[in-house]
Amino acid sequence: QVQLVESGGGLVQAGASLRLSCAASGRTFSTRAMGWFRQAPGKEREFVAAISWNGLSYADSVKDRFTISRDNAKNTVYLQMNSLKPEDTAVYYCAQRQSPYMGPSTELGQYAYWGQGTQVTVSS
Numbered sequence: 001q002v003q004l005v006e007s008g009g010g011l012v013q014a015g016a017s018l019r020l021s022c023a024a025s026g027r028t029f030s031t032r033a034m035g036w037f038r039q040a041p042g043k044e045r046e047f048v049a050a051i052s053w054n055g056l057s058y059a060d061s062v063k064d065r066f067t068i069s070r071d072n073a074k075n076t077v078y079l080q081m082n083s084l085k086p087e088d089t090a091v092y093y094c095a096q097r098q099s100p101y102m103g104p105s106t107e108l109g110q111y112a113y114w115g116q117g118t119q120v121t122v123s124s
Contacts, residue, residue: 009118022094031100038090050104
């Protein structure tokens with residue numbers, strides 16, 4: 001069973017930066033696509049960014065501000081968030097696709113494993 005543990009959330013002011021981390025268990029991390037999603041109060045969970053062996057995907061709302069990366073030696077995926085806005089406030093979740101060598105899907109249903117989430121709050 002894959003376990004995903006997010007960290008790095010917090011309370012920051014608008015314009016600040018944060019880096020989220022997601023540590024994954026399992027020996028085949030490097031072949032699995034990883035995604036970041038977020039859920040704001042009263043809203044549905046939405047795609048933020050994803051990374052796979054063959055590419056990257058970003059939501060339009062975070063493109064040019066957020067960067068997803070991974071360190072396969074550490075089984076960790078990161079989300080560098082710059083120029084944060086109040087509308088970025090949400091619980092951020094990392095997720096992993098079940099099958100190897102799949103692409104960076106933007107769809108929640110394509111991800112089999114989820115972390116518990118980390119809160120990001122951006123004040124104005």
